[in-house]
Amino acid sequence: MGQKPNLPGDGPGPDGTILPVNLREALEERYLAYALSTIMNRALPDVRDGLKPVHRRIVYAMREMRLNPDGGYKKCAKVVGEVMGNFHPHGDQAIYDALVRLAQDFAVRYPLVDGQGNFGNIDGDNAAAMRYTEARMTVVADLLLEGIDEDAVDFRATYDGEGREPVVLPGAFPNLLANGSAGIAVGMATNIPPHNVAELCTAALHLIKHPNASDATLCELVPGPDFPTGGIIVSARSEIAEAYRTGRGSFRIRARWTKEEGSRGAYEVVVTEIPYQVPKSRLIEQIANLIEARKLPLVGNIRDESAQDVRIVIEPKSRAVDPGLMMESLFRLTDLEARFSMNVNVLSHGQVPKVMPLGQVLREWLAHRKVVLVRRSHFRLGKIAHRLEVLGGYLVAYLNLDEVIRIIREEDDPKAFMIAKFGLTDVQVEAILNMRLRALRKLEEIEIRTEHDRLVEEQADLRDLVGSDERQWKCVGYEISEVRKAFGPETPLGRRRTGFADAPAIDLDDIQQAMIEREPITIVLSERGWIRALKGHIQDLAGLTFKEGDHLKRAFHAQTTDKILLFTTGGRFFTLDPSKFPGGRSQGEPVRLMVDMEKDQDVVTAFVHDPERQLLVVSAAGYGFLVPEKEVVANTRKGKQVLNVTAPDEAKLCVAAEGDHVATIGTNRKMLVFPRSQVMEMTRGKGVRLQRFKDGEIADVRTFAGAQGLSWVDSAGRVHTRSLAELLDWTGDRAQAGRIAPQGFPKSNRFGTPGL
Known part of the structure; x- marks a missing residue:
């Protein structure tokens, strides 16, 4: 059995023994060598010609094969064989994939390879096998090679030492920024978007005249990326400028769409450009799945009418749907809006990896x-x-x-x-x-x-x-x-494809509401704080079941697109989305899992939000105030503190303020009626005293119109109404003690008609 060979530098010693080596140092040395090899020879492009070694070798090999732009095509298999045999000792499929990408006009802004045959498409389909496709160089590749026979760049020996290859190409074309690049190395990566070459040349000419030009000036000359698939960049100008100043940033790209009018007020939205690197077939499948899952209730149907150009037709659910709102919902949930992260990490002078801003590149x-x-x-x-x-x-x-x-x-x-x-x-x-x-x-x-x-x-x-x-x-x-x-803007290849715009100022709440299908529901809240939503507007609630020891606290009708306001004994309001409530045969879900409510607090009431309404909030001690309902909406789980209470006092009542008078009654059965104008309007605080209590606390409150009188419901379900003239003995100013309730008033000390 032969002796196992030693790694370079590890032995054997002078006497034939194996020399011990520190494992950590050996691993660090070898991993560093691997990392440098990946960075230098595979993943990062050279800032001078914008090419990685494989792309540079493909272009150079095609030149050696005389595949000039005005010449004939040759089989890609022959090109790949030439590259693999003479310059790039790696797999043929990897080389062919790189060659294919250089020929795809939807992947590369200015293709370096002129392909003949099936080179894939924007749907994400793969190219045909290399034996079926043919290729030659484009004018852009010719520019990159211009002067290579005139000692313009250094050459080095190929991997087998039998030939020579260029270290870098002369690069008469600003390829790095014009076509962009992407790669993942060891511990670093690069992702550079394509740009418009006419704008890059303008910026370069400005730099020649003004070598110390500021980043802000260059950003005016190069306003942003120019993607081969078009689209619209909706990032703020400040974000784009900061990305170019630092070499790192991101861009929000949206699809370009137009509204096409139909008959009888109907319309369709037609998408003609989609974000860069988004496969069209996957995008359509994604939208179709969301429609089927009823997560895009504003969208009725989608179909692909694309031929050579992109044409995706989106039909609204009805002609009443706002097209802008529908598209905003699509942008939020689908790849019709994508984000491109820029990281200009390149090799400076072919040696040092560095993140560079626009000016330095x-x-x-x-x-x-x-x-x-x-x-x-x-x-x-x-x-x-x-x-x-x-x-x-x-x-x-x-x-x-x-x-x-x-x-x-x-x-x-x-x-x-x-x-x-x-x-x-x-x-x-x-x-x-x-x-x-x-x-x-x-x-x-x-x-x-x-x-x-x-x-x-x-x-x-x-x-x-x-x-x-x-x-x-x-x-x-x-x-x-x-x-x-x-490659000026007047040429077909040079004209700018990607536009710029500001994202429409559409309320996020409107978008969220638009993404919920409007359906009637019945909200059921139990005494222990379990909440659920039953489909439809149910009138008979006798069949509802609750957990042992629990029973109904409040039930009311709503829509899935409504906002539900929850008022607690701590004087805090919470906002809930009823479309997320459990339904079916379940007994609901604890409210405490949906909001951050204090353990010692309970739910006072829940109701459907009406932004045009005023609320009267009252504490047990009889303090309260009026608050516009739109001011109590909370956007976080922590809710919004409105009524300030100090233990042992707590929030007791919340009713709609609809009339010009207020009636209060305490647990001592004393009732007081006073003008609503005496109650101040606030957005937060303790409020003013509504009724004074020597013993007990407030039991109920109601606002009413003086012209219609005050009504209450007795224990037998009969409605009693008293006019202001009949209530003269109980009418006074707020903060008074009031008088014993009229004969026939319910012993529960409640008016019996909910205020919400």
Whole structure:
């Protein structure tokens, strides 16, 4: 059995023994190497050309295969094989998936690959197998490669050492921001949205003229992402500016929709653009499931009428439904509104991962373009110098053509002889000796001198360019302006697709109500605080069952879209959603599980909220005040404190204030009638004294219209009404003690008619 091989650096020792290694240090070293490999060679794009290694190798391999934009297509399988065999030693499916994405106009704002065949669609369907599809480069890819043969960038050995590949592409196109990127590395990730290239070029040209331009100025020139699928960005301008300032942030994207009128007042909503990276088929399925689950009661139906363009038709439940409210409910529950999280984490100079703001990304791209320009200029200068040297040799050969022919024919070493005789260089002699005979007829002095003068002029211009920083930036600016012209807003590919708008100011309560189907229900509240909602408006409650020892406290009719107000002995109001109440045959659910109510407090009453109404709240000690009902609505589980009470006093009554008089009666059977105008209106407090009690507390209160008189119901169910004239003995001012109730008043000391 052979010896198990050691890991590099772990042994064996000088004497053949295995050297011990600290496991933690070994794991840290190896995991760090893996993490760096993932970050550098897989997940993060280079800020200069905006490409990850796999994308860069695909584009470069297609150039090596001469798949130019104006040339023919070749099978994707051949492209993938070329990339995998020469540059990228990974799985063929991973390479093909990357190639497919570069060709999808709904995934990439400016495709780098021109695909022919089935490359997938916005529904989320996969592309056909690589043996069925064909591809070539686009003009954008051509721009990224422009000048790669002119020593514009560094090259390195391929994985097998048999070839060379570029470290980075020249990048005449601002690909990082124009097409965006996404990737997950070890401990970091990147997610960059696509942008409009004309706007990026405008910002870059502004930076050339104003290197210290502020982030705010750049945000005006680049207002936000430009997604290939369009849509509308509804994020606030301040959020967008902050995202570009820091390199991190998020954008809210909504679908673009229009209202199409039908006959007899009917209409349909047509969605023509959906958020980026949302599969259309999944979106439609999601909405259909919500309709079936009755979570979108405003939506009647949805259908897909898409062909080449997106066309999703949404029908409202009825023509009375407000289209804006319906769409807001869809935005809240479906992927018709999505959020794109931006994290501009890229490799700076191909080495350092860094989160960059908008300005730094553009500056590093501009610096790269300047380096490329200088390197191409030096390369051209070298070519010109070589050509001038050759032309000098040709001129000597032309002036001594017969002698040159004789030397070549007769001398044993014509190369050395011509160098010695005419003072030529090795390069010049090689050019003369390698010249074909048919070229002799073209060897004319005028042509040689014309080309020589042109090259000398070009050489002087390039030397001036290399030595002038101002001219270099001017040249870079010209190249960028040409890109902007080619992809301007007037071109089909360059026009902005994603718009900007503010989200409509629609009340959240209206949206929540819209998402609840309106149905009649009966709310049942027990003495122990168990609440439930029965379907329909039930009149006969005799069949209701309760837990042992519990019984009915209050029952009233409502709708599932109503708000239910709960008033407790602590003087606090709570707001409940009846659509969430348990129903069916259950005995309900404790109110204490729905709200944060104190343990020593109980429910006084519950009723349907009416924002136009006033309430009269009263404590057991006889203090109270009027409060607008809209002021007692609470938006949290903690409720809203309205009536301030101190133990042993507690909140006792809450009735609707509808008349111009108030009648109170205490447990001592003394009744008092006084004008409602004597009760002050407040939103919170202890209130004013309504009736004075020497012994006992308030038993009941009722507001009534003086013209109609005060009514109460006796124990036999008979209604008694007394006019103000008949109540003269009990009429006075608030805070008085009152007089013993009229003969025939119920012994329960209650008026018998609920105020709510």
